[in-house]
Amino acid sequence: MSPEAFWVTLLGMALVTYLPRALGLVGLSGRALPQTVERWLGYIPAAVLAALLAPALSGEGEADRLLAALPTFLVAVLSRNMALTVVVGILSMTVVKALAG
C-alpha cells in the first residue's frame, strides 16, 4: 500500500470509527428518552459485558482463559472489588500458564 493510500485509509477509518461514538453521546446527552428506551439502556451494560466476555473466554485454544476465569469469578462475587479481581485474574493466568508451559 502506497503512503498516500495508507493515509486516506487511515482518515476513513478514523471517521467511520468516530461517528458511531459521537452519535449517541453528543446527540442524546441531556435529552429525555421514552421510558421504555431508558429501561432498555439500563440493561445494556450487563448485556454488552456478557457479549464481549463469553467469546473471549471460550474460543478455541482458550482453555487457559476459562481456567483462570474460575478463581477470578469467585473473587469478584465474594469481594465485589475491581482492583482485587483484576490482580487475582492476572495471577491466576500467570499460574495457569506456568503450569501449562
Next chain:
Amino acid sequence: MQLYRGAADAVPIVLGYLPIGFAFGALGVATGLSILQAVAMSAFVFAGSAQFIALSMFGTGAAPAAVVTGTFFINLRHLLMSTALSRKVMATSRPLLGLLAFGITDETFAVAAGRRGQHHPLYMLGLEGTAYLAWVASTAAGAATGARFTAGWGLEFALPAMFIALLVAQMVEWRRAVVAVLAALMSLLGQGLIPGNWDVLLVASLAAAVGVVLERGQRDVA
C-alpha cells in the same frame, strides 16, 4: 479530583492495553507500516480489534474502501455504548462531549457504565485519557522495538478479569442476570455466523430488550 479518580479507575485498562498495544506496534511494522503510521493509527482510530483486522487486510492487499467498510461494521457496536453513556455522563458542553466520544472503547465504556451513578466529565476525561495514553505509548514502544510484551505474566487476562468484575457488579437483580446469560449464549452462537465482532451490537440489543419485556410481564402480574 474527578480527573484523578477517572485515571485511577483506568489502571486495569492500562495493564490490559500494554501487551496488546505493544503487539499492535510490532505487528504493524512487520506488516510494512512505518513507526509513524503505526502510531498514527492508534492515535486516530483508537480501536484495537479494528486496527488488527486492518493490518491483516493490508497484508492481503485489500482496497482502502474495503478496509474502511470493514472498520465501520466492526466499530458500529460503539453506537450502542455511546447511547448508553449519554445517560451516565453529566450534561456538559458539546465540544467536550465530542472529545469524550472519541475515547469510548469497549473497556472505557465497561468501566464508566459499570460504575454506579452519574459521571463528571472530568472523571471521563481522566478515565479515557489514561487509557488513550497507554494505547498510543505502547504502540510506539512496540513499533520502535519490534518487541512483544512477553514478561510471562498473565497480563493478557487483565481485561477479561476487569470485565468479570464489572459484570458481577451489574448483577443487582435477577433480570440483569437473565439478560447477561442470554447475551453470553447468543454471542457464542453468533460467533461463527457473523464476521468481525459487530454481533455485540445485535446480541446486546436483543438481550436488553428481553430484560424490558420481563419487567413488563412482572408489572402485569402485580
